[in-house]
Amino acid sequence: xxxxxxxxKQLANAFGLLxxxxxxxxxxIHAAPGDPALVIAGEMGGASADVIAAxxxxxxxxxSMLEQLFTYxxxxxxxxxxxxxxxxxxxxxLIGQRIPATLYLVLSALAMSxxxxxxxxxxxxxxxxxxxxxxxxxxxxxxYAAPVFWTGLMLLLLFGSVWPILPVTGMTDVAxxxxxxxxxxxVMQHLVLxxxxxxxxxxAQYSRLARVNMIDALTADYVRTARAKGLPEIIVxxxxxxxxxxxxxxxxxxxxFGHLFAxxxxxxxxxxxxxxxRLVFESILRRDYPTLLAVLFFSxxxxxxxxxxxxxxxxxxxxRIRSGGR
Amino acid sequence: xxxxKSTAVKPDTTMLPARAATSPIAAALRxxxxxxxxxxGAVVLILIILATLxxxxxxxxxxxxxxxxxxxxxxxxxxxxxxxxxRDILSGLLQGGRATLAVGGVAALITIVIGVTMGSxxxxxxxxxxxxxxxxxxxxxxxxxxxFAMVLVTLFGQSLVVVTLAIGVVSWPSAARxxxxxxxxxxxLDFVKASRAAGGGxxxxxxxxxxxxxxxxxxxSATLAIGVAILFEGGLSFLGLGDPNTMSWGLMLxxxxxxxxxxxxxxxxxxxxxxIAVLAISLIGDGINDAINPRLRKRG
Amino acid sequence: xxxxxxxxxxxxxMNGTKGMVPVxxxxxxxxxxxxxxxLVGESGCxxxxxxxxxxxLLPEDFRVTSGSILLDGVEVLSAxxxxxxxxxxxxxxxxxxxxxxxxxxxxxxGNQIGEVLRQRRGLSRRDAHAQAIQFLxxxxxxxxxxxxxAYPHQLSGGMRQRVMIAMALxxxxxxxxxxxxxxxxxxxxxxQIFDLLSELQDDTDTAIVLITHDLGAVAELADDVAxxxxxxxxxxxxxxxxxAHARHPYTRGLMACVPHLQLGRAIDHLAAALDEIPGMxxxxxxxxxxxxxxxRCAFASEICRAQPQPPLDRINAGAxxxxxxxxxxxxxxxx
Numbered sequence: 001x002x003x004x005x006x007x008x009k010q011l012a013n014a015f016g017l018l019x020x021x022x023x024x025x026x027x028x029i030h031a032a033p034g035d036p037a038l039v040i041a042g043e044m045g046g047a048s049a050d051v052i053a054a055x056x057x058x059x060x061x062x063x064s065m066l067e068q069l070f071t072y073x074x075x076x077x078x079x080x081x082x083x084x085x086x087x088x089x090x091x092x093x094l095i096g097q098r099i100p101a102t103l104y105l106v107l108s109a110l111a112m113s114x115x116x117x118x119x120x121x122x123x124x125x126x127x128x129x130x131x132x133x134x135x136x137x138x139x140x141x142x143x144y145a146a147p148v149f150w151t152g153l154m155l156l157l158l159f160g161s162v163w164p165i166l167p168v169t170g171m172t173d174v175a176x177x178x179x180x181x182x183x184x185x186x187v188m189q190h191l192v193l194x195x196x197x198x199x200x201x202x203x204a205q206y207s208r209l210a211r212v213n214m215i216d217a218l219t220a221d222y223v224r225t226a227r228a229k230g231l232p233e234i235i236v237x238x239x240x241x242x243x244x245x246x247x248x249x250x251x252x253x254x255x256x257f258g259h260l261f262a263x264x265x266x267x268x269x270x271x272x273x274x275x276x277x278r279l280v281f282e283s284i285l286r287r288d289y290p291t292l293l294a295v296l297f298f299s300x301x302x303x304x305x306x307x308x309x310x311x312x313x314x315x316x317x318x319x320r321i322r323s324g325g326r
Numbered sequence: 327x328x329x330x331k332s333t334a335v336k337p338d339t340t341m342l343p344a345r346a347a348t349s350p351i352a353a354a355l356r357x358x359x360x361x362x363x364x365x366x367g368a369v370v371l372i373l374i375i376l377a378t379l380x381x382x383x384x385x386x387x388x389x390x391x392x393x394x395x396x397x398x399x400x401x402x403x404x405x406x407x408x409x410x411x412x413r414d415i416l417s418g419l420l421q422g423g424r425a426t427l428a429v430g431g432v433a434a435l436i437t438i439v440i441g442v443t444m445g446s447x448x449x450x451x452x453x454x455x456x457x458x459x460x461x462x463x464x465x466x467x468x469x470x471x472x473x474f475a476m477v478l479v480t481l482f483g484q485s486l487v488v489v490t491l492a493i494g495v496v497s498w499p500s501a502a503r504x505x506x507x508x509x510x511x512x513x514x515l516d517f518v519k520a521s522r523a524a525g526g527g528x529x530x531x532x533x534x535x536x537x538x539x540x541x542x543x544x545x546x547s548a549t550l551a552i553g554v555a556i557l558f559e560g561g562l563s564f565l566g567l568g569d570p571n572t573m574s575w576g577l578m579l580x581x582x583x584x585x586x587x588x589x590x591x592x593x594x595x596x597x598x599x600x601x602i603a604v605l606a607i608s609l610i611g612d613g614i615n616d617a618i619n620p621r622l623r624k625r626g
Numbered sequence: 627x628x629x630x631x632x633x634x635x636x637x638x639x640m641n642g643t644k645g646m647v648p649v650x651x652x653x654x655x656x657x658x659x660x661x662x663x664x665l666v667g668e669s670g671c672x673x674x675x676x677x678x679x680x681x682x683l684l685p686e687d688f689r690v691t692s693g694s695i696l697l698d699g700v701e702v703l704s705a706x707x708x709x710x711x712x713x714x715x716x717x718x719x720x721x722x723x724x725x726x727x728x729x730x731x732x733x734x735x736g737n738q739i740g741e742v743l744r745q746r747r748g749l750s751r752r753d754a755h756a757q758a759i760q761f762l763x764x765x766x767x768x769x770x771x772x773x774x775x776a777y778p779h780q781l782s783g784g785m786r787q788r789v790m791i792a793m794a795l796x797x798x799x800x801x802x803x804x805x806x807x808x809x810x811x812x813x814x815x816x817x818q819i820f821d822l823l824s825e826l827q828d829d830t831d832t833a834i835v836l837i838t839h840d841l842g843a844v845a846e847l848a849d850d851v852a853x854x855x856x857x858x859x860x861x862x863x864x865x866x867x868x869x870a871h872a873r874h875p876y877t878r879g880l881m882a883c884v885p886h887l888q889l890g891r892a893i894d895h896l897a898a899a900l901d902e903i904p905g906m907x908x909x910x911x912x913x914x915x916x917x918x919x920x921x922r923c924a925f926a927s928e929i930c931r932a933q934p935q936p937p938l939d940r941i942n943a944g945a946x947x948x949x950x951x952x953x954x955x956x957x958x959x960x961x
Contacts (some may be wrong), residue, residue: 017464017465017468018468020465021465021468021469028477028478028481029481031481032481032482033482033483141605141608141609142601142605144604144608145553145601145602145604145605145607145608146601146604147557147560147561147564147579147597147600147601147604148561149560149561149564149579149583149597150560150579150593150597150598150600150601153579153583153586153593153594153597154594154597156586156587157586157587157590157593157594160586160587161587219685220727221722221724221727221728222727222728222729222730222731224683224722224728225722225728225729225730225790225793226730227683227714228681228683228714228715228719228720228722228794229714229715229719229741229742229793229794230710230711230712230713230714230715230716230719230742230745230746230797231711231715231741231742231745232711232745233707235741235745239733239741240730240733243730243732244730244731244732255467258467258468258469258470258471258473259470259471259472261470261473262470262471262472262473262561263472265472265473265476265565266472266561266564266565269564269565270583280473280476281565284476284480284565284566284567285566287480289480289481292476292477292480293477295473296469296473296474296477299469299470299473300468300469300470303467303468303469303470304468307468317732318731318732319731319732319734319777319779320731320777320779
């Protein structure tokens with residue numbers, strides 16, 4: 001079937017690109033100033049000459065570059081992304097622990113921004129010159145320009161000291177149970193501020209996008225047809241205009257997954273959210289290169305996955321693409 | 327050449343009365359002046375630039391000197407308070423704006439130069455060159471730009487030069503895609519064919535014939551790229567990846583962020599400075615977009 | 627029997643930057659059950675605005691400034707939004723010029739035909755689907771049971787317009803408004819669509835308002851005609867009468883533009899002079915009280931320039947015309 005072939009092509013393409021990311025990682029380590037052994041060892045703390053020499057042999061740094069590259073790629077295929085001396089743990093394990101928290105954050109921010117952004121856009125499109133619409137325009141301008149880490153700090157200030165109704169750090173409360181519904185609620189409470197902070201930027205963008213597309217859709221002939229058929233306004237907007245408005249938002253949201261992920265690094269740092277972003281910050285501080293590069297690789301994996309999912313969703317909602325011939 | 331230049335700005339000249347048919351730049355400027363938001367953005371940005379250039383001399387406090395007790399709230403001596411080391415915040419803002427704006431401007435320039443080069447070569451030549459360059463662009467697009475910049479700065483050192491280069495190197499793909507699309511659209515138009523038939527070489531065609539016509543959207547995207555670069559510089563500095571020896575708004579935020587609950591002024595003002603600068607730049611971008619592309623104005 | 631649609635003294639204005647600009651002025655006509663009323667004129671004459679005013683789907687800046695529209699005895703202009711929704715689809719429906727954009731590209735044609743039935747008749751998804759197939763068969767779409775699941779982009783232009791017709795007739799409305807239903811189609815397909823409309827009308831007794839500039843179609847389909855020029859009705863009457871004895875210079879000009887039409891002998895000797903009408907319809911806002919056709923009229927004289935445009939003057943039982951010189955240039959007088 002057409003779709004299977006398409007997905008396999010996409011996967012092959014993704015595989016190629018991810019391989020290229022690994023090669024880039026390898027090159028970065030070797031291009032960075034300083035002895036790669038030291039770089040790989042990171043801040044082991046005063047590594048002696050003997051330790052360095054041992055590392056050099058261990059990592060095959062005495063061999064040719066090409067050989068080293070293949071050794072590196074070979075290790076990666078077995079899941080060996082190196083060892084973090086700072087965390088004293090294999091990098092893969094570290095990332096495995098941190099991915100869920102980041103996904104909670106990123107996905108809730110994404111969901112929030114798509115839903116709220118689309119709603120704001122739709123409401124403001126109904127009266128493009130009205131007060132509400134102008135308010136949305138101002139919010140979207142502000143949301144675009146406000147640095148995410150600053151918005152985070154301001155919210156932290158607001159809810160940390162002025163109006164302390166929400167937790168401002170971490171993902172759970174030490175005193176609360178670690179299982180069941182109570183745990184879920186606890187995490188959700190902690191999620192509110194980070195997700196809002198991260199979501200605001202994209203609420204701004206999607207409300208603007210939704211507004212433009214909704215204004216277009218509302219003047220489209222097929223919407224007039226729907227009205228001429230006597231359909232209730234809720235179906236005219238909710239079925240006919242909305243789906244056409246959502247397509248560009250889905251596309252953009254998928255393409256922006258990488259930006260969202262990078263934004264998460266900053267937001268997690270502000271709110272001490274224990275995800276990959278926080279891991280990035282810690283490994284930057286400790287010059288923990290293996291961890292940092294592995295995070296770069298896995299973020300590329302996530303972006304790739306998001307692109308493939310977006311493409312599939314796009315095909316699902318737009319029959320013109322589905323039946324071939326872009 | 328004159329005919330080509332006039333094609334580049336056709337949308338605005340048609341919008342203007344006949345007497346205004348002077349140079350395309352003047353025409354675009356006149357159109358820009360009609361956008362209140364764009365003008366407001368330009369005024370604010372000019373004020374910010376003037377403040378960072380003249381301010382330090384007028385205010386006369388060294389941003390790296392200890393001016394008072396740490397974390398002093400805003401008062402008559404330190405108008406915006408002092409930071410965790412007791413350095414004057416206002417002085418830091420005035421001085422730090424230079425680095426922030428300079429990094430933003432230069433990084434955006436790098437972004438646009440790389441992006442336009444890649445995009446125009448891909449779009450102009452098509453075929454295998456296009457395929458290869460699109461693959462490279464795609465490759466850079468799957469790396470989250472800010473994260474990639476963090477890795478680069480961590481590996482290659484925290485200096486203003488590395489930070490600027492890193493931001494430029496990670497953010498070019500969108501400019502490349504835009505330029506490529508414009509080139510694909512333009513390269514088969516009659517005036518390009520005519521120039522080719524007249525014996526124009528590829529270099530001449532790209533730089534002199536197609537590029538001028540592709541410029542309007544590139545200019546808008548370049549303006550917005552400055553804003554993005556400033557946000558990136560802020561983000562990097564916030565994580566402690568800025569140049570520790572050069573005062574910048576992001577650095578102030580990053581160094582003081584642990585004191586946010588005790589001393590709100592230490593982070594609020596530098597962040598607000600970034601916010602206002604980026605807002606001004608994006609308003610300018612919108613204004614330029616409206617000036618170049620009047621059809622889209624009502625879509626806001 | 628009262629007419630299905632009765633339009634009286636309808637005026638529409640556009641709220642432009644320079645205040646209200648008339649788009650349509652004092653139009654009146656009736657359409658009885660099973661009859662077809664044709665609104666004829668060049669683009670920009672107010673035909674589509676008439677249609678949209680009847681449907682109450684005028685674009686945002688347009689307003690009905692006077693008049694009355696009675697649909698099956700109900701005043702459309704004072705209907706609440708809810709009443710309007712029940713009138714649309716049930717009592718009146720409309721097909722549009724461009725069937726590609728008038729259909730939503732994201733839903734199957736079966737879905738778009740069926741949704742009216744599900745909303746209105748409370749049909750289940752399955753029943754609506756089955757009904758949709760029946761309707762597609764009724765508009766003579768081959769392999770209707772397969773096409774029902776096709777998306778608009780998978781159909782030809784003629785097919786799409788058939789789908790539009792099926793959709794419009796799904797709830798058996800009393801009035802169908804067809805706004806230039808064939809303009810976007812190939813010439814051969816145009817005839818098929820007109821034939822289909824005419825057959826369906828014979829079966830269902832629907833009243834049709836046909837908006838067109840194709841006088842061939844008027845001759846074939848219409849019972850009555852109103853010729854609009856610059857938002858004013860300049861000639862109105864029974865289709866046979868108007869076609870045979872057009873009195874207004876503009877109507878004659880329009881006819882002379884139709885090469886394949888078999889015109890009456892009386893007009894033949896004028897055809898050479900009138901095979902195209904010089905100039906263009908005056909733009910909105912540039913229309914004064916004078917005869918709007920004056921600048922383009924080959925017959926204009928002092929009397930036309932000295933006085934405002936005359937009201938529609940009833941000539942006989944079958945025709946009315948708005949022209950100072952209609953008697954001098956009438957077919958009889960010229961012969």
